[in-house]
Amino acid sequence: MNLSTRRQFLRQLGLSAAAVPFLPVLPSLAQETTAHPSMQRIIFIFTPNGTIPPAFWPDEVGANFQLKRILEPLAPFKDRLLTLRGVSNKIRGDGDGHMRGISCLLTADELLPGNIQGGSDKPAGWASNLSIDQEIRNFLQSRAETATRFGSLEMGVAVPNRADPWTRESYAGANQPLAPLSDPYAMFEKLYGSVKDRESLGSVLDSVCEDLRTIAARVDREERDLLDQHASFVRDMERDLQSAGTQQLLFPPPALEAGVAIDNDGIPKISRMQSDLLVSAFANGMARVATLQYTNSVGQARMRWLDIHDDHHHLSHEPDENADAQEKLIRINTWLCGEIAYLVQRLDDTPEPGGGGSMLDHTTLVWTNELGKGNSHSLDNIPFVMVGGGLGFQTGRSLRFDNVPHNRLWLSVAHAFGHRIPVFGQESFCDGGPLDLV
Numbered sequence: 001m002n003l004s005t006r007r008q009f010l011r012q013l014g015l016s017a018a019a020v021p022f023l024p025v026l027p028s029l030a031q032e033t034t035a036h037p038s039m040q041r042i043i044f045i046f047t048p049n050g051t052i053p054p055a056f057w058p059d060e061v062g063a064n065f066q067l068k069r070i071l072e073p074l075a076p077f078k079d080r081l082l083t084l085r086g087v088s089n090k091i092r093g094d095g096d097g098h099m100r101g102i103s104c105l106l107t108a109d110e111l112l113p114g115n116i117q118g119g120s121d122k123p124a125g126w127a128s129n130l131s132i133d134q135e136i137r138n139f140l141q142s143r144a145e146t147a148t149r150f151g152s153l154e155m156g157v158a159v160p161n162r163a164d165p166w167t168r169e170s171y172a173g174a175n176q177p178l179a180p181l182s183d184p185y186a187m188f189e190k191l192y193g194s195v196k197d198r199e200s201l202g203s204v205l206d207s208v209c210e211d212l213r214t215i216a217a218r219v220d221r222e223e224r225d226l227l228d229q230h231a232s233f234v235r236d237m238e239r240d241l242q243s244a245g246t247q248q249l250l251f252p253p254p255a256l257e258a259g260v261a262i263d264n265d266g267i268p269k270i271s272r273m274q275s276d277l278l279v280s281a282f283a284n285g286m287a288r289v290a291t292l293q294y295t296n297s298v299g300q301a302r303m304r305w306l307d308i309h310d311d312h313h314h315l316s317h318e319p320d321e322n323a324d325a326q327e328k329l330i331r332i333n334t335w336l337c338g339e340i341a342y343l344v345q346r347l348d349d350t351p352e353p354g355g356g357g358s359m360l361d362h363t364t365l366v367w368t369n370e371l372g373k374g375n376s377h378s379l380d381n382i383p384f385v386m387v388g389g390g391l392g393f394q395t396g397r398s399l400r401f402d403n404v405p406h407n408r409l410w411l412s413v414a415h416a417f418g419h420r421i422p423v424f425g426q427e428s429f430c431d432g433g434p435l436d437l438v
Contacts, residue, residue: 044290044291045343050372051369052329055069062398076345087409090407094111101379106410108410112126125175126176136413137289139418156181160295166298360388364393392416
């Protein structure tokens, strides 16, 4: 049953639209099997300093592939995974490789002229284009059925407290960088700080249960059983919300651990808190697009919780012959993959409001990086991994392309949302159109 059909059905019975998120897909009312666009979500995840290709890319192409060590934390989701080898950031122009690596990653266009000096390359300014996350956000916000309170969320983990092209991946437009919010307590306040005067709102979920009972009288026994399951879920949720004092929300906000230091050594806890907040915000329909940025280009985190005391960027510059550095970098990237796996699991554990399955079935995570390989500063063969079912791509595959521009990947993503733009970013790199991922 699509969203429009369910709303029409409720109106015919004189019931509340609040029941829509809890009305399951009943076969007798179904008109289409594809996910409604309002269910589609996407998260762009950035980690810095390249990867270790031999420990990252599968050797095989197709469905029968083996995960290498770095991607092993995603093994439980292998059937919902896509690895995209051979996709490159071909944007050149001003700025050093790190600057273009992050600020051209989601914008797919050259940096503006400027006076920010990086390495031995020409100085540059901010990006000259909006980023793909904001392109999709604007498209969804332009339609009433897919608009949300925030449209998008820009979140970070230990992003430095400064503003330059090494610290920004998301852009609202040319020369308009968006700062990621790295403080989970501030993010909690942004999402839930305006939730006040709870007693005057009443129990929305009480009326939802009444509506589900009314609907049950109009369908056959098998569908009544399905409705009973959803009614039980609603009652359990209402109990949880009342105990949390947040009964106007469909899902309660996460309980954040107090007193976590917003610094380098707090990164493991900050990462989990941000992931929990992101899942909660998506579940409550606050946004359908998000970026989650771990540190920054030239990120210098010291991952002492892994017993690694060198900074990440310094290690990434060590030659391949330095076996100790290679091992540490593999451990760092495996840990980062584990944090992504945590977010994936949280989405998979959360029922899809208004549809069958889990939120992961309607959410795609795109994990990427500023560089293909840290010690060569290569912008070729950028690590691109997708997880989830939000875009209708055929998952469970290891794909290999022939050095294609990443502009074409972003076209694929936009088109999967129904946003049929002919080009994105630098037009000359859009020849050939979207990549075939279906």
